[in-house]
Amino acid sequence: MFLVVQHTVRDDNAWKAVYDAHESVRARYxxxxxxxxxxxxxxxxxxxxxxxxxxxxxxxxxxxx
Numbered sequence: 048m049f050l051v052v053q054h055t056v057r058d059d060n061a062w063k064a065v066y067d068a069h070e071s072v073r074a075r076y077x078x079x080x081x082x083x084x085x086x087x088x089x090x091x092x093x094x095x096x097x098x099x100x101x102x103x104x105x106x107x108x109x110x111x112x
Contacts (some may be wrong), residue, residue, distance in 0.1 A: 048101055048104070048105050049096045049098060050099055050109055051094065051095070051097075052095045052097070053092075053093070053095075054092075055091055055092050055093070056091050056093055057091065059085060059091050062093065063083075066083075073108065076111070077099060077100050078098060078099055078104075078108065079098055080098045081097045081098060082096045083096075
C-alpha cells in the first residue's frame with residue numbers, strides 16, 4: 048500500500064530536511080521506505096510515495112499531525 052502525497056514546497060532542500068527529521072514518525076507506522084519525486088523543471092513540486100503494510104496503517108499515518 049502506498050500513501051501518496053503531492054504538494055508544492057517553498058524550498059525543496061528545507062522541506063527535505065524536515066521530512067528526514069520525521070523518519071521516526073513514519074517508522075512508528077511501519078513505513079519500510081519511501082520514494083520522492085521532484086519535477087525537473089519545478090523542483091519545488093514534490094510527490095512522495097510512502098510504502099506501508101496496509102491501508103489501515105496508511106490512514107493512521109495520514110491522520111497523524
